[in-house]
Amino acid sequence: MRLQGRIAAITGGALGIGRATARLFAAEGATVALGDVEMNGAETVAREITDGGGRAIAIRVDVGDAGQVQGFVDRIVADFGRLDVMFANAGIAHSAPFLDHPEAQWHRVLRVNLTGVFLCCQAAARQMVRQGGGRIVTTASINGFRGVENLVGYNAAKAGVIELTKTMAVELAKHHITVNAIAPAQIDTRLTRTLPEEARERRVQRIPMGRFGDVDEVARAALFLVSDDASYVTGHTLAVDGGYLAGGLWS
Numbered sequence: 571m572r573l574q575g576r577i578a579a580i581t582g583g584a585l586g587i588g589r590a591t592a593r594l595f596a597a598e599g600a601t602v603a604l605g606d607v608e609m610n611g612a613e614t615v616a617r618e619i620t621d622g623g624g625r626a627i628a629i630r631v632d633v634g635d636a637g638q639v640q641g642f643v644d645r646i647v648a649d650f651g652r653l654d655v656m657f658a659n660a661g662i663a664h665s666a667p668f669l670d671h672p673e674a675q676w677h678r679v680l681r682v683n684l685t686g687v688f689l690c691c692q693a694a695a696r697q698m699v700r701q702g703g704g705r706i707v708t709t710a711s712i713n714g715f716r717g718v719e720n721l722v723g724y725n726a727a728k729a730g731v732i733e734l735t736k737t738m739a740v741e742l743a744k745h746h747i748t749v750n751a752i753a754p755a756q757i758d759t760r761l762t763r764t765l766p767e768e769a770r771e772r773r774v775q776r777i778p779m780g781r782f783g784d785v786d787e788v789a790r791a792a793l794f795l796v797s798d799d800a801s802y803v804t805g806h807t808l809a810v811d812g813g814y815l816a817g818g819l820w821s
């Protein structure tokens with residue numbers, strides 16, 4: 571029970587990595603607030619957790635909307651009195667070659683994947699400063715380090731998340747708030763299930779462990795970063811990637 575008594579917000583909690591992390595945090599004793607645009611999914615996850623004896627609520631939030639993000643944090647504080655953990659994880663992708671990438675999709679991806687992380691972390695950090703501390707984890711990607719083809723907006727946003735995470739870590743350290751990122755490689759979720767088979771195979775070939783990762787493998791890394799075990803870890807991006815970033819060459 572590494573998160574006993576903690577109040578944790580998780581964006582993108584209805585599906586994939588967010589859902590797995592919500593279940594794990596709840597199993598470790600946290601009360602989890604699932605923020606998502608997909609309310610059916612978020613409510614289902616919250617119900618599964620409460621049916622299992624845990625504590626969870628689902629709250630509708632579009633992370634790209636500053637007013638909704640503030641409302642999300644305000645609701646958590648109103649219901650539970652504090653906010654100890656923010657996992658800014660919600661994300662989307664648009665796949666297109668650079669030369670054809672529509673500007674509208676560039677803005678859509680940046681709004682959710684970068685501005686959304688900024689807004690969620692800022693609203694949470696303001697509350698954590700008042701409380702005297704907290705833990706923030708963002709979801710970046712190995713694409714924040716590598717120019718993976720056909721994902722220019724996504725990659726630029728994830729590179730931005732890595733620098734945003736470092737800057738927040740530096741500025742918030744004096745408030746006893748740690749800020750770290752996780753950088754997953756290919757994880758089996760809705761986001762990657764739509765990839766054509768040939769693109770999936772190419773991605774697997776770039777992973778030394780030779781397989782996609784599982785959502786629970788990412789959730790456990792997030793748990794480490796928000797737990798007391800990571801008390802002196804801040805500004806770090808933890809790759810959860812089966813060795814992807816360690817490899818230098820793509821065949």
Ligand SMILES: NC(=O)c1ccc[n+]([C@@H]2O[C@H](COP(=O)([O-])OP(=O)(O)OC[C@H]3O[C@@H](n4cnc5c(N)ncnc54)[C@H](O)[C@@H]3O)[C@@H](O)[C@H]2O)c1
Pocket residue numbers: 581582583584585586587588605606607608611631632633634659660661662682686709710711712753754755756757758759760761762
């Ligand atoms: N799956 C991978 O291979 C992979 C790899 C690296 C990084 N990531 C990142 O992990 C995070 C989670 O992705 P996933 O793979 O679990 O995908 P997913 O599609 O399974 O889940 C994403 C969740 O975010 C929610 N969401 C989307 N837009 C939102 C918005 N505007 N406001 C609130 N919620 C919103 C969705 O409804 C969904 O529940 C994303 O940031 C993604 O970029 C995923």
